[in-house]
Amino acid sequence: MNKFVITIGLLLLSNIAQATTEDQISFKSEQQKQLYLELTAELRCPKCQNQNIADSNAVVAKDMRVKTKQLLDEGQNKQQVIDYMINRYGQFAHYQPPFNVATSMLWLLPIGFILFAGFVQVKRSKSKQQVDEPTNLSDLDDELAQLLVSDSNNKIDTSASNNAKTEANVKDIK
Amino acid sequence: MTKKINFRFLPLVVFVLLLGFLLKGLFSDPSERDSALIGKSFPQFELPDLNSNNKMHTPETLLTEPVLVNVWGTWCTTCKYELPFLTKLANEYDVKIVGLYYDQNHAPEFGEYADIPTIRVEVKEMLARLGNPYQYNILDLDRSLSLDLGVTGAPESFLIDANGIVRMHHMGDVNERIWREKLAPVWNEISQ
Incomplete structure (x- = not known):
């Protein structure tokens, strides 16, 4: 058990030692350190597909x-450093794309989709309501009434012809 | 009624569009992108010759005529494959090729230094074996010019016209097909 704990402890220590050998950078101030950490997280390694330069061990990321x-x-601010990299490696090197014609879809498409979904939802709930509305029911009643009327007319017709038939029959008998 | 028919096919339309988009992504090369330097002048530099510390190269000496700048290193496997073809270009098509030697190991910030005599020996050996297309090699030990050129590794090639403007950039090896389809049209234009 003791051996196990010591082994794990040593493994952890070796990791820490390895991580500190390369990137021992002394910063002028806490503010500069913060800026450096922000930039290395935001700038994208142009060699490796989806790593920022803080994350990557590629030679170009180190550079x-x-x-x-x-x-x-040298006293440059955040935007100046980003521009410096973009001038050399293109917009690809920055993880926050600017809003322009080519990238507008990234913002507009989701908004458009939400608007469209809302529109469809409103449309659907409206058409559902119309079915439930009493005016529709009364329309149906009217139709039903008309059907009944025409049906009774038919009946009258047939009864009339029946009457005629019976009259004929009566004549025959006479 | 007509409105209902329109909406019925909407999911299919969206699906087909999405399918087309994803299918295109399947065959696109994410490392294929235009260099930020196209149309701009070649960056300023002052670097030594690979074979002599005293001989310095600057844009004034490099950019006197159209030139193909090839970023390479003996450590780079793909570079070995393009050396014979580049040699053929230099000999048969009279393309002026200058090497920009890209060393991976040199990092003074981290206490790592490249051994220049060893590099010279390795370069001499490799060029003797595979062909030497270079008029000369510029040693970019700290990769400063490479950074200014937006180089991400080796091999990479740049076509620069007589005015010192970067006209074409290619990542990866230059072979017969790449030359014919991508580089030759630009080269023919700038070398006239």
Whole structure:
């Protein structure tokens, strides 16, 4: 048990040691450190498909981290560093795309979908209501009444012909 | 009634559109994107020759005529495959090719230094074996020019016209097909 705990402890320690050997960077201030962490999380490694430069071990990501630190040391602000990278690696290198014609779909499509879904919902609930409305029922009543009337007319007709028939029969008998 | 018919096919239309979109994504290459430098001038630099620390290269010496700048390194496997074809381009088509040597190991910030004499030996050996297309090689030890060029690795190639404007960028090896379809049309235009 003791051995197990020691082994796990050593494994954890070795991990920490490895993580600190490469990225020992001394910052001028807490603010600069914060800016550096924000930038390396927001800038995208152009070599690896979906990693930010803080996350990636690619040579180019390392170089971009070093450059980011260097530019911050020169006193550049966040936007200047982002622009520096975009000028070299394109918009791809930044995880927050700008709003333009090509990217507008990203924002407009979901909004459009919600609006359309709302429209359909309203439309459907309306057509349902119409079925339940009493005016419709009275329409039906009218139709039913008309049917009944025409039916009784038919009956009258047939009874009339029946009467004629009986009259004929009577004549025959006479 | 007519409205009902329109809505009935809507899910199908949406489905087909989505299918087309995803199908296109299946065959698109995510690493294929235009360089941010197309149409811009070649970045400023002052770097030594690979074979001599004293000989310096600048845009003034590099960009006197149309040139193909090839980013490469002996560590890069794909570069080995394009060396014979690049040599053929240099010899048969008179393409001026200059190498930008991209070293992976040099990182003074992390206490790692590349050994230049070793690089020279390796380069000499490899070029003797596979062909030497380069008029000369620029040593970009700290990869500063590579960063300015938006290089993400090797091999990469740039076509630069006589005015020093970057006209074409290609990631990956230059082979017969890539040259014919992508690079030759631009090269023919800028080398006239």
